[in-house]
Amino acid sequence: MLRATLKSLLSRKARLLLSSIAVILGVTFVSASLVLNASLGASVQSMFTTIYDDIDIEINSAKTTQTYLGEAPGTVPQDVVDEVADNADVDSAEGTVRNDTGLVRVLDKNDKVLPQITAPIIGQNWEEPQDPVELREGDGPQSDDEIVVSQSLLNATGYELGDTVPIITDSSEADDYEIAGVVGYSGGRDSVSGEILVMFTMDTAREKLIDGEPGYTHITVTSKSGVDNDELRDDLAASIGDDYKVNTGEDLAEDQAESFQSILDLFNYLLLGFGGVALLVSVFLIINTFSIIVAQRTRELALFRAVGASRSQIRGSVLLEATLIGLLSAVVGLGLGIGIGHLGNIIVTGTMGEAMTATLIVPVSAIIAAFAIGIGVTIVAAILPALRASRIPPIAALRDSSNTVRPVRWFAVFGSLFLAAGGVLLWAGLTEKFGDGDPSLLGTVGAVGLLFIGALVIIPAIARPLVSAIGSLMSWTLAGKLGRRNSSRNPRRTAITASALMIGVAIVTGVGVLSASTEASIQKFFDNSVQADIVVAAGQQGAVIPTYDKSLLTDMNEMDDVEKIAGMYLSSANIEGQDTMITATDDFASMADLLGDNIVEGSQTLGDDEVAVYENQADKDKLELGDTVSVTLPKGEEREMTIGAILQSESGSTGYVFNDHYSDEFSESEPAQAYIQVTDGADKEAVIEDIQELLKDNPQVSAFDMSQQTEQIGQIFDVILLSVQILLALAMLIAVIGVVNTLTLSVLERTRELGLVRAVGMTRWQVTSMVAVEAVVISVFGAVLGIGIGSGLGIAVQQALKDDFVDVLAMPWGTMVTYLIAAIVIGLFSAIIPAYRANKLDVLEAVSSE
Numbered sequence: 029m030l031r032a033t034l035k036s037l038l039s040r041k042a043r044l045l046l047s048s049i050a051v052i053l054g055v056t057f058v059s060a061s062l063v064l065n066a067s068l069g070a071s072v073q074s075m076f077t078t079i080y081d082d083i084d085i086e087i088n089s090a091k092t093t094q095t096y097l098g099e100a101p102g103t104v105p106q107d108v109v110d111e112v113a114d115n116a117d118v119d120s121a122e123g124t125v126r127n128d129t130g131l132v133r134v135l136d137k138n139d140k141v142l143p144q145i146t147a148p149i150i151g152q153n154w155e156e157p158q159d160p161v162e163l164r165e166g167d168g169p170q171s172d173d174e175i176v177v178s179q180s181l182l183n184a185t186g187y188e189l190g191d192t193v194p195i196i197t198d199s200s201e202a203d204d205y206e207i208a209g210v211v212g213y214s215g216g217r218d219s220v221s222g223e224i225l226v227m228f229t230m231d232t233a234r235e236k237l238i239d240g241e242p243g244y245t246h247i248t249v250t251s252k253s254g255v256d257n258d259e260l261r262d263d264l265a266a267s268i269g270d271d272y273k274v275n276t277g278e279d280l281a282e283d284q285a286e287s288f289q290s291i292l293d294l295f296n297y298l299l300l301g302f303g304g305v306a307l308l309v310s311v312f313l314i315i316n317t318f319s320i321i322v323a324q325r326t327r328e329l330a331l332f333r334a335v336g337a338s339r340s341q342i343r344g345s346v347l348l349e350a351t352l353i354g355l356l357s358a359v360v361g362l363g364l365g366i367g368i369g370h371l372g373n374i375i376v377t378g379t380m381g382e383a384m385t386a387t388l389i390v391p392v393s394a395i396i397a398a399f400a401i402g403i404g405v406t407i408v409a410a411i412l413p414a415l416r417a418s419r420i421p422p423i424a425a426l427r428d429s430s431n432t433v434r435p436v437r438w439f440a441v442f443g444s445l446f447l448a449a450g451g452v453l454l455w456a457g458l459t460e461k462f463g464d465g466d467p468s469l470l471g472t473v474g475a476v477g478l479l480f481i482g483a484l485v486i487i488p489a490i491a492r493p494l495v496s497a498i499g500s501l502m503s504w505t506l507a508g509k510l511g512r513r514n515s516s517r518n519p520r521r522t523a524i525t526a527s528a529l530m531i532g533v534a535i536v537t538g539v540g541v542l543s544a545s546t547e548a549s550i551q552k553f554f555d556n557s558v559q560a561d562i563v564v565a566a567g568q569q570g571a572v573i574p575t576y577d578k579s580l581l582t583d584m585n586e587m588d589d590v591e592k593i594a595g596m597y598l599s600s601a602n603i604e605g606q607d608t609m610i611t612a613t614d615d616f617a618s619m620a621d622l623l624g625d626n627i628v629e630g631s632q633t634l635g636d637d638e639v640a641v642y643e644n645q646a647d648k649d650k651l652e653l654g655d656t657v658s659v660t661l662p663k664g665e666e667r668e669m670t671i672g673a674i675l676q677s678e679s680g681s682t683g684y685v686f687n688d689h690y691s692d693e694f695s696e697s698e699p700a701q702a703y704i705q706v707t708d709g710a711d712k713e714a715v716i717e718d719i720q721e722l723l724k725d726n727p728q729v730s731a732f733d734m735s736q737q738t739e740q741i742g743q744i745f746d747v748i749l750l751s752v753q754i755l756l757a758l759a760m761l762i763a764v765i766g767v768v769n770t771l772t773l774s775v776l777e778r779t780r781e782l783g784l785v786r787a788v789g790m791t792r793w794q795v796t797s798m799v800a801v802e803a804v805v806i807s808v809f810g811a812v813l814g815i816g817i818g819s820g821l822g823i824a825v826q827q828a829l830k831d832d833f834v835d836v837l838a839m840p841w842g843t844m845v846t847y848l849i850a851a852i853v854i855g856l857f858s859a860i861i862p863a864y865r866a867n868k869l870d871v872l873e874a875v876s877s878e
Contacts, residue, residue, distance in 0.1 A: 055361025063369025123244030358402025443486025450478030511801025533814025541822025630673030638672030804855030
């Protein structure tokens with residue numbers, strides 16, 4: 029039986045190839061994801077090891093200062109440096125002043141702040157370069173108005189050696205510095221990971237980066253030869269106390285790599301999720317393939333039974349074939365996955381920085397997953413066909429039973445049960461029968477899962493009428509009529525083939541519904557609630573809040589085309605013992621109106637000792653109108669303030685709002701933003717130009733059209749949808765292969781039938797048209813199912829989220845039409861190989877075949 033199985037498998041090499049492709053693609057996707065994650069992790073670790081390679085020990089203050097966008101480093105005094113330098117195992121201890129929180133902002137040649145998107149601008153004191161840093165041009169700064177910059181700054185701005193560069197290090201005006209020198213990194217690199225270096229004299233660095241405090245932010249310690257750095261770290265930590273953090277270079281590299289690893293893990297989970305979808309599609313393809321194979325081998329398997337083979341041997345024969353296909357697919361898929369994973373690592377590392385080198389790592393998990401998925405998925409998918417094969421009676425050897433169509437009533441029964449259960453659960457979730465909030469949302473998500481399963485199960489029961497209806501649109505010729513009838517001949521086979529395409533289309537459509545609905549809800553909020561037409565704000569945030577002179581609010585308000593304006597302040601504060609960020613305004617009523625907030629309780633104006641609170645913050649802190657809270661502003665004393673108004677925000681804003689009476693006590697005493705409404709019929713672009721002219725002495729602050737925000741948000745959702753489509757491309761490819769596979773095996777199954785129709789006069793073009801119609805009908809059937817199911821599930825989730833800002837239902841009609849057109853193209857493409865094989869048949873041999 030073993031020899032017969034192997035001979036049968038090797039005698040049908042085309043069938044072996046078609047059966048393997050789907051599994052190979054699924055294994056490739058998963059193994060590539062695991063290899064890419066492990067390799068990127070190793071590459072990141074290698075990058076940070078290189079960065080900290082020359083650091084034996086680094087000491088920092090354990091105390092930090094809270095800034096607008098994060099924590100700024102504390103300082104280490106000179107006496108600690110001296111104490112560390114006196115240690116017998118220390119060769120040298122040198123202090124450095126460095127700040128990478130976005131405090132340093134460089135103005136480009138247009139006098140606007142250079143964006144810090146991919147990496148920060150790092151400000152520090154000048155020190156003699158040591159490998160891998162090298163001085164390429166000029167010299168170190170000789171005076172406080174000179175700086176040394178990295179080549180990456182020159183690349184980004186067009187500045188050159190000797191040019192004057194305006195730099196802002198606080199909320200005041202820019203200071204001018206002459207570029208005295210340019211540094212780079214060994215190997216011709218201009219940066220390590222895209223960052224920009226700006227190096228000042230030590231006095232300037234202290235003044236600009238740590239507010240003139242004496243001391244350093246980092247102490248770099250070089251140990252003597254032969255000293256164990258881990259032991260020295262522990263010794264220094266015990267000596268200088270808990271006010272300081274002591275780490276080896278290896279510790280710093282590991283910490284930085286770990287911070288990146290969480291991002292890599294999220295990326296990996298995302299890839300594995302889509303890999304799982306691809307595997308699910310593969311299962312449908314394998315089930316279909318083996319079902320067709322078993323049907324084609326009915327007489328062969330019956331003969332085995334007739335000569336004494338047991339049912340278990342027949343099952344074993346089919347499962348052995350599945351195991352061999354799975355093993356072959358696992359080996360090939362793993363090899364391709366390693367190659368693709370490494371290629372992805374090369375591409376990613378090439379975009380993340382010049383110091384990152386692509387390191388190939390093949391984790392054990394990738395190897396285990398490849399064989400577990402390759403063999404396991406194939407065997408699981410082949411179980412049902414194997415059981416069906418074992419039930420073939422010996423008498424089947426005497427008749428042709430390959431085209432037996434089994435009933436689908438049980439699919440209708442079980443599919444209806446799943447749909448009914450999902451419908452009840454969905455009704456309970458949407459009507460909040462489980463309670464408010466998360467329980468109802470979880471119930472809705474569970475209902476979506478049940479409905480999806482029910483839709484998958486019931487497809488064979490609805491395949492024949494739907495396929496016939498779709499096929500009737502292409503039945504104007506004899507070939508079209510035959511193609512329609514062929515596609516509806518075996519509902520199970522058609523349903524399984526179409527399901528592979530349906531899954532990918534359903535996911536894309538569902539995500540598209542949610543994306544379109546969220547985007548439409550945001551657009552509705554801006555159109556109906558937000559009355560501001562223009563916002564004045566910083567184009568690039570930093571550690572210090574960019575501000576502008578409050579007198580400009582008056583100037584803007586006096587413009588002829590300005591209807592209403594509200595200036596906004598941003599500051600940190602301590603409220604009831606909790607550090608938080610607050611906003612303040614010079615016109616409370618206008619602010620609420622322009623931002624679309626509703627004053628649900630309290631006054632339209634705030635008194636000097638009154639504060640407004642958003643509803644969600646009031647619920648969290650159990651506050652009511654008239655209650656008092658303890659408030660300490662950064663430059664003021666603790667005082668009691670009264671809740672003078674409660675705000676309701678459709679955009680989910682939270683926290684506290686003050687008036688500007690105590691602005692002198694804020695982190696920054698000048699306004700940071702402004703929201704402006706123009707008069708009806710005003711030229712908004714002209715108003716923006718006039719405001720920009722007022723802001724010409726404020727390079728960090730600009731005026732923006734509010735409509736740009738909705739456009740940017742729309743672009744974000746477009747990117748999300750495109751990403752889903754790209755990641756599901758593999759599942760779509762497998763679905764296409766499924767259609768090709770099914771039709772090709774179907775052509776082999778109908779060899780005699782094709783010979784007969786050719787014998788009675790059907791031309792090769794008519795045969796091609798017949799196969800093409802069959803392929804298009806199956807593909808369109810899958811796309812229609814996917815669009816319908818995806819739309820339904822997307823609508824269900826949107827309804828569950830309608831109280832959480834997604835209150836507008838919008839359908840991605842463009843995407844849906846695109847997938848319908850794509851289904852036709854996929855069908856035509858899928859018909860090429862099967863039609864070629866059908867036309868290649870010899871008529872006489874086909875008629876005489878059994």
